[in-house]
Structure formats: C-alpha cells, structure tokens
Amino acid sequence: xxxxxxxxxIMLVPALLAVTFHELAHGFAADxxxxxxxxxxxxxxxxxxxxxxxxxxxxxxxFGFGWARPVPVNPENLRRIRTDMIWVALAGPGANLMLxxxxxxxxxxxxxxxxxxxxxxxxxxxxxxxxxxxxxGLYINVILMLFNLLPIPPLDGGRVxxxxxxxxxxxxxxxxxPFGLLIIIFLVFGTSLWQKFFSPLVLLIVALGAGRQIEVVxxxxxxxxxx
Numbered sequence: 001x002x003x004x005x006x007x008x009x010i011m012l013v014p015a016l017l018a019v020t021f022h023e024l025a026h027g028f029a030a031d032x033x034x035x036x037x038x039x040x041x042x043x044x045x046x047x048x049x050x051x052x053x054x055x056x057x058x059x060x061x062x063f064g065f066g067w068a069r070p071v072p073v074n075p076e077n078l079r080r081i082r083t084d085m086i087w088v089a090l091a092g093p094g095a096n097l098m099l100x101x102x103x104x105x106x107x108x109x110x111x112x113x114x115x116x117x118x119x120x121x122x123x124x125x126x127x128x129x130x131x132x133x134x135x136x137g138l139y140i141n142v143i144l145m146l147f148n149l150l151p152i153p154p155l156d157g158g159r160v161x162x163x164x165x166x167x168x169x170x171x172x173x174x175x176x177x178p179f180g181l182l183i184i185i186f187l188v189f190g191t192s193l194w195q196k197f198f199s200p201l202v203l204l205i206v207a208l209g210a211g212r213q214i215e216v217v218x219x220x221x222x223x224x225x226x227x
Contacts, residue, residue, distance in 0.1 A: 007224050008061070010129070014137035015060045016048040018099060018144055019068035023051045025095035026088055027071040033084035035077035043071050060140070070154070082163045089159040096145035103137035104209035110134060111213035135210070135220040142205050146198065152184060153177035 024046060027038030038044055043051065051068045060066025078084035114127035149157040154177050162170045176183065187193045210217045 010132045010136055010220070011061050011140075011224060014103070014133050014140055015057070015066075016052075017137070018096060018140050019057070019060065019066070020046060020048045020051050021095040021099060022092040022144060022148070023068045023071045025091040026073065029088045029091035030071070030073045030078070030084075033088060034079040035074050035088075037074045037077065038071045041072060085163045086160050089156040089163070092156050093145040093148050096141040096148075100138050100141035100145065100205075100209060103134045103141060104211075107131060107134040107138060107209075107213045107216060108211055111216050114216075131213070131216050132220050132223070135213070135217040136224065138209050139202075139206055139217060139221065142202050142209070146202060146205075150184070150187075152187075153180045155180065155184070 024044065027043045030037065031039050031044060051071075053067055053069045056067035056069075058066070073085075073088055075081050075085055078088070110127045110130045114131045148155050149160075151157040151161040153159060153162060153173060158173070158177070158180065162173050165173060188198075206217055207214050
C-alpha cells in the first residue's frame with residue numbers, strides 16, 4: 001500500500017495536468033475559431049473532473065499513457081473549417097509541449113537543489129518529490145504529444161491529415177475513424193513500431209529536455225514502472 005501511495009503521489013498531479021490542459025486547449029482553440037460547443041458544455045475549465053475518462057486515467061497511471069474525454073467540436077461552427085480544424089487539433093499536443101518544457105525547466109532547477117540537499121547532513125529535501133514529479137511530467141507530456149500526433153483518426157494527427165488532404169482522400173481517411181482505436185492498439189502491441197520508433201523518439205526528446213538531470217528521469221521511471 002505504501003508503495004502504491006508513493007507512486008500515486010508522484011504521478012497524479014502531472015497526469016491530471018497533462019490530460020486536462022490537452023483537452024482544455026482543444027476547447028479553447030475551437031472557441032477562438034468560432035465553435036462555442038466546449039464552452040457551452042462547461043469544458044473550458046481546469047477542473048480535471050470535467051475532462052477525465054476513468055479508463056483512460058487508469059491506463060495513464062498504470063501504463064504511462066492514457067486519454068481523457070474528448071472535447072466536443074462542431075466543425076460546422078468553425079469560420080474556416082479545414083484551416084481552423086488544423087489549429088484545433090494541434091492545440092492539444094501544443095499544450096503538452098508547453099507543459100513538457102515547463103517540467104524540463106523545473107527539473108533542471110530542482111534537480112541540483114535536491115542533490116545538494118541530499119549531500120548535506122540529514123540528506124532530506126522537499127526538492128526530491130518536486131524533481132520526481134517534474135521528471136514524470138516531462139515524460140508523460142512528451143508521450144501524449146507524440147502519441148496524439150500519429151496520423152490516424154481520431155487522434156489529433158489524423159485530424160490534421162484529414163484537413164490537409166484533398167477531399168477524396170480525406171473522405172476515405174475519415175471512414176477508418178470508427179476503427180482507429182483498434183488500429184492504434186494493433187500498431188502499439190502487435191508491431192515493433194513502439195519499440196523501434198516511438199519509444200526511442202520519446203527517450204530522445206526527454207533526454208534533450210532533462211539535460212544533465214536525465215538520471216532523475218531514469219530513476220523515476222524505474223521507481224514507477226520497474227524498467
């Protein structure tokens with residue numbers, strides 16, 4: 001139980017921020033582009049309870065990636081449907097990019113303070129939990145950003161691709177959206193895409209963000225997931 005509570009204390013706040021701001025960004029961008037649907041439904045809020053999907057949140061805490069309830073967007077309300085839909089789709093990963101940069105800066109700042117405190121008599125510091133949360137925040141936001149940019153509907157990258165393609169090809173791509181989740185599951189668990197491409201790319205970006213504090217990220221991942 002103590003081990004579970006320790007992991008939860010590290011993961012909960014960064015995970016909630018990651019999925020909440022991802023969906024909030026979609027709704028805010030849609031509202032700015034002329035679609036008030038998210039605002040009228042009360043989804044333009046930082047209250048995570050308005051955005052959480054129970055299964056997606058559980059997956060986020062157990063496997064290191066997950067999802068929230070998608071913010072509803074009515075493309076017919078957008079002023080320039082194709083162009084605005086690109087901005088709405090990119091807003092979510094963009095929010096995760098901003099959070100990843102923020103976490104990287106916190107990690108680079110708190111990491112040395114934690115190490116200095118650990119070397120002092122007593123060796124205890126409140127900077128350690130901040131470093132661990134920042135490390136997980138960096139990791140989870142990079143995961144969500146890259147994962148959502150995969151060009152498969154209903155992911156954000158798929159919506160961007162639909163908006164960029166000629167109508168005939170876009171229409172064909174839209175037809176696979178009902179099967180998008182199954183395709184994603186197959187690609188992640190049934191192919192080497194994750195091991196050979198996605199995971200190394202995540203680790204590269206995380207390493208660039210963490211800098212000299214990459215050891216803190218590695219230690220955090222080992223603590224949380226045992227790998």
